[in-house]
Amino acid sequence: QIQLVQSGAEVKKPGASVKVSCKTSGYTFTNYGTSWVRQAPGQGLEWVGWISGYNAATNYAQNFQGRVTMTIDTSTSTVYMELRSLRSDDTAVYYCARDGGATFRDNWGQGTLVTVSS
Amino acid sequence: QSVLTQPPSVSAAPGQKVTISCSGSNSNIGNNFVAWYQQFPGTAPKLLIYNNNERPSGIPDRFSGSKSGTSATLGITGLQTGDEADYYCGTWDNSLNDAVFGGGTQLTVL
Numbered sequence: 001q002i003q004l005v006q007s008g009a010e011v012k013k014p015g016a017s018v019k020v021s022c023k024t025s026g027y028t029f030t031n032y033g034t035s036w037v038r039q040a041p042g043q044g045l046e047w048v049g050w051i052s053g054y055n056a057a058t059n060y061a062q063n064f065q066g067r068v069t070m071t072i073d074t075s076t077s078t079v080y081m082e083l084r085s086l087r088s089d090d091t092a093v094y095y096c097a098r099d100g101g102a103t104f105r106d107n108w109g110q111g112t113l114v115t116v117s118s
Numbered sequence: 119q120s121v122l123t124q125p126p127s128v129s130a131a132p133g134q135k136v137t138i139s140c141s142g143s144n145s146n147i148g149n150n151f152v153a154w155y156q157q158f159p160g161t162a163p164k165l166l167i168y169n170n171n172e173r174p175s176g177i178p179d180r181f182s183g184s185k186s187g188t189s190a191t192l193g194i195t196g197l198q199t200g201d202e203a204d205y206y207c208g209t210w211d212n213s214l215n216d217a218v219f220g221g222g223t224q225l226t227v228l
Contacts, residue, residue: 035217037163044120045155045163045206047217061216095162103210103217104153106174108162 002026004034004096004109011115012086019082020112022096029053029077033099036070036081038092039111046092050099051079086116121146122207122220129226130197138192138223140207146218147209152190154183155206157222163206167192199227 007021022034036048049060051070058070069082079096093111100106123141130136140152152170155163165174167183170190182193190207207220 037217037219044222045208045219047219050217059215062214097163100165100168101151103151104165104168104208105155105163106165106168108164111162 002098002107004098004107006094006096006109006112009113009115011117013118014087014116016086016116017082017084018086018114019080020094020096020114022079022081022109024077024079024098027098029072029074034070034072034079035097035099035105036068036094037097037105038094040089040092043092048081048083048094053077053079083114086114088116090114091116120221121211121214121218122209124205124207124220124223126221127224127226129228131228132197132199134197135193135195136197136225137194138205138207138225140190140192140220142188142190142209142218144188145213146188146211147185147190148188149212150210152183152185153208154181154190154192155208157204157206166205194225197227201225202227 003025005023030053033052035050051058071080095111096109097105098107154167156166157163170185171183180195184191204222206222211218
C-alpha cells in the first residue's frame, strides 16, 4: 500500500533552519511529484511547494520563495523540505503529499510538527 | 485570508443531506479541476473528491462533487456522526502559480 512516513517533531529557535523528510513506498517514486502543505494551529491548509520525483524540478509557493528548498533521494524514495530563517509564525504541522494530478494530493504523510520558539 | 471561500461551518441532522460551497475566480476554479479533502482533528487530510466529481477508491457514493463556473460544491447524503470533520476545497491558481485551498468548513452532525 502507498505510504508516506515523515520524520519526527522538531523544536527550533527563530532564525534557525529545519529539514523534514518524507519516505515514500508502495508506488513508483519517479512517476509522481510530491507537495508539501502546512497547517498552523487551528488554521487551514497552505501549500508550500512541489518537487518532481522524476527530475527534481521544483515549484515553490510565492510566500516561501527564497526560504524553502525541496530535494529528493531517488535511491531511497525520500523527499526533503528545508525551511530557513524560521519565524514564530512558521509553527505548524507540515505534511508531505503525493500529487495525483496538478490539482489534487491523493496520499498524505502523517505530518510533522515544527515549533519555532525562543 | 484564503483564496477560495468556504463557509466556516455547516450543520445538519443524521440521515440528512448537507452541501458545502467553495467560491473562487476564473484564475482558479473557473479554469481548473477542484478537489475536496476531509480532515479529522489531529490527523492528515484525506482526499474525498478529485477532478470536480470523481471519488478515489474506497470513498462511499454518499460523497459527491460538482462545479459550475467559479464555484464548486461538496454534497454529503445520509449524514453520519462519523462525518463530523473539517472539509477543504483545493485547486490550482493560474495567476498565483500556486496550489490554493479554501479556509475549511467544520461539519457538525447534530
